[in-house]
Amino acid sequence: MSSHSDPGRMADATAWTPRTTPLVPPVYHAVTYGLDDKSYDDITAGGLNETWYGRFSNPTVMAAAEPIRRLEGTGATLLTASGMAAISTTLLTLLQAGDRVVAARAVYGDTRDLLNRDLPRFGITVDLVDGDDLDSWREALAAGPVALAYGETLANPTLALLDIAAVAGLAHAAGARLVVDNTFATPFAVRPAELGADVVVESATKFLSGHSDLIAGAVSSDVDTIREVQRRLVTFGGCLDPAAAYLLWRGLQTFEVRLLRQTSSAARLADAVAGRDDVVRVVHPGRPDHPQHELAAAMMPRGTAMLTVEVAGGDRRALAVLRELRLFTEATSLGGVESLASTPFNSSHFSLSAADRAAAGIGPGTLRLSVGLEDPDALLADLTAALDATGGGPGWR
Numbered sequence: 001m002s003s004h005s006d007p008g009r010m011a012d013a014t015a016w017t018p019r020t021t022p023l024v025p026p027v028y029h030a031v032t033y034g035l036d037d038k039s040y041d042d043i044t045a046g047g048l049n050e051t052w053y054g055r056f057s058n059p060t061v062m063a064a065a066e067p068i069r070r071l072e073g074t075g076a077t078l079l080t081a082s083g084m085a086a087i088s089t090t091l092l093t094l095l096q097a098g099d100r101v102v103a104a105r106a107v108y109g110d111t112r113d114l115l116n117r118d119l120p121r122f123g124i125t126v127d128l129v130d131g132d133d134l135d136s137w138r139e140a141l142a143a144g145p146v147a148l149a150y151g152e153t154l155a156n157p158t159l160a161l162l163d164i165a166a167v168a169g170l171a172h173a174a175g176a177r178l179v180v181d182n183t184f185a186t187p188f189a190v191r192p193a194e195l196g197a198d199v200v201v202e203s204a205t206k207f208l209s210g211h212s213d214l215i216a217g218a219v220s221s222d223v224d225t226i227r228e229v230q231r232r233l234v235t236f237g238g239c240l241d242p243a244a245a246y247l248l249w250r251g252l253q254t255f256e257v258r259l260l261r262q263t264s265s266a267a268r269l270a271d272a273v274a275g276r277d278d279v280v281r282v283v284h285p286g287r288p289d290h291p292q293h294e295l296a297a298a299m300m301p302r303g304t305a306m307l308t309v310e311v312a313g314g315d316r317r318a319l320a321v322l323r324e325l326r327l328f329t330e331a332t333s334l335g336g337v338e339s340l341a342s343t344p345f346n347s348s349h350f351s352l353s354a355a356d357r358a359a360a361g362i363g364p365g366t367l368r369l370s371v372g373l374e375d376p377d378a379l380l381a382d383l384t385a386a387l388d389a390t391g392g393g394p395g396w397r
């Protein structure tokens with residue numbers, strides 16, 4: 001009869017291990033692993049691929065990290081419990097008291113809070129710049145010693161591009177490392193590390209997983225930097241759960257085909273509503289009227305599934321449009337198979353004042369659309385009907 005003290009327990013636990021190769025990674029719920037006569041020194045020397053305790057590493061989590069590492073083209077990728085865990089752990093690994101950060105003003109709202117409210121509590125100063133203005137970067141980076149530059153490939157929700165190669169050059173010349181959030185653009189469109197970014201962070205909650213059913217983050221960089229970040233992840237505790245890692249792995253299997261369809265539908269919607277009288281502007285990097293169209297064509301020719309529409313009539317009309325939409329769901333987040341619509345003033349950027357939103361390029365009437373996998377004709381009909389029903393037609397501009 002076996003008991004919890006049965007010396008054959010490990011043998012029992014592995015007796016069912018399949019003799020053939022599974023096509024999908026098993027979900028390893030195990031928190032701890034037999035040491036197999038190794039010492040802790042052996043295991044920690046083994047680095048990123050050793051499994052011994054779940055907060056340090058997990059085989060399912062490692063399986064999900066590998067496709068992202070390949071997509072981003074970096075030496076290593078570390079998964080975290082959320083995109084914010086990826087960003088905060090990275091910044092708190094690379095920075096220390098007394099350091100200065102230069103960051104783009106238009107970044108995800110919670111990242112802005114981390115930069116403006118949390119980092120200063122630890123003696124780190126943060127100077128904000130217009131992310132799409134190289135002179136602004138140049139000036140701020142030259143203003144004094146600087147440890148780190150931070151921006152998003154495609155800003156949320158302004159869809160302003162970060163000229164990664166140029167900013168990396170400026171940051172490196174100033175002695176700073178460049179960290180880029182690639183959540184909106186995704187490695188389908190841009191590989192920031194190939195353009196000179198030192199670390200790529202992203203919310204895997206969005207396009208990478210693609211089904212709005214998990215929260216996860218990723219940090220990609222060279223092996224030494226990822227080891228440093230991993231050491232802090234162990235002490236800060238933001239490790240990814242293996243069940244979420246499995247769903248992320250599964251979502252990644254369809255990443256490329258999802259993005260092909262989603263980016264093509266978004267470009268179609270952008271072109272179709274851009275000429276309307278009741279639309280102030282459509283912001284989409286694929287359009288020739290995007291202020292950085294040339295950079296977009298060179299840096300991310302495969303486009304984006306994100307689309308920003310500034311409707312005439314301000315935030316009140318934007319909300320009215322949201323309420324009329326039937327196929328787009330009014331919800332925060334992005335990057336899933338379902339199309340989502342939101343007003344940043346009422347979701348991702350609610351914590352900013354109207355003045356700060358305006359300074360970040362988010363005008364009244366801004367609608368953010370994340371285009372999903374639905375029939376593009378039906379999506380266009382839905383958006384058109386919602387604009388028409390809320391007073392569309394001549395005279396709005």
Ligand SMILES: Cc1ncc(COP(=O)(O)O)c(C=O)c1O
Nearest residue numbers: 082083084108156183203205216
């Ligand atoms: C650009 C960007 N970065 C980071 C995050 C944070 O990701 P998570 O919600 O997975 O923590 C978000 C979330 O919306 C985002 O849009």
